[in-house]
Amino acid sequence: MSVGEICNRDVVVIDRKASVYEAARMMRNQHVGSLVVVDEDSNTPMKPVGIVTDRDLVVEIMAKEVPEEALATGDIIAPELLTAREADGVWETIMRMRAMGVRRLPVVNLGGNLCGMLTMDDLLKFIADEMSDLVRLVRREQKREQDTRPPA
Known part of the structure; x- marks a missing residue:
């Protein structure tokens, strides 16, 4: 399965020149x-250039009492952005996220344009659904065994 199949396509974006307070209001x-x-x-x-989180706003702006006019969202994003392509495999993408220590990953198309967002929540839902399918398989196998081989 590809990340394009499980990512959230409804992504909220903000321009890098927007104020950090505009980012907070938008969130x-x-x-x-x-x-x-x-x-x-x-x-x-x-084309995604970064991610700004509510934690970034608290830790980088509010905790340091930075004046509102001092920073734009582009000023507090990480210098490198990890992205995934729509066709990337889920398990490989999980390994990349783990290696880089990120919980959110913009998903881009072949042209590098934003087309979705993959989050740890999306991945947990995907894994839970897969586990549920395995449980149903085991139950079905047990039922089939009982139906075809009644007790002696």
């Missing part, structure tokens, strides 16, 4: 804990 209004930062001035306006 609150959209009920999300992270935004994908894009560079709207580039030739590909949906």
Whole structure:
């Protein structure tokens, strides 16, 4: 299975020039804990350049009492952004996320444009569904055994 099949396609984005307080308002209004930062001035306006999380805002801005006008979202994103392609395999992507210590991963198409977001929540749901399928298989096998081989 590919990450494109399980990622969330409804991604909330913000321009890298937007204020960090605009990011906080957007997270609150959209009920999300992270935004994908894009560079709207580039030739590909949906190319992700970073992620800003509610934790980033608390730890980097509020805890340090940074003035509102001092920073834009692009100022607090990590210099390197890990992404996944739609066709990437789920298990390989989990290994990459684990190796890099990230919980969220923008998913891009072949052109590098944002098309989704893969989160640890998405992966946990996927794994839980797979485990449920295995449990159903075991139960079905047990039932078949009982039906075809009644007690002696």
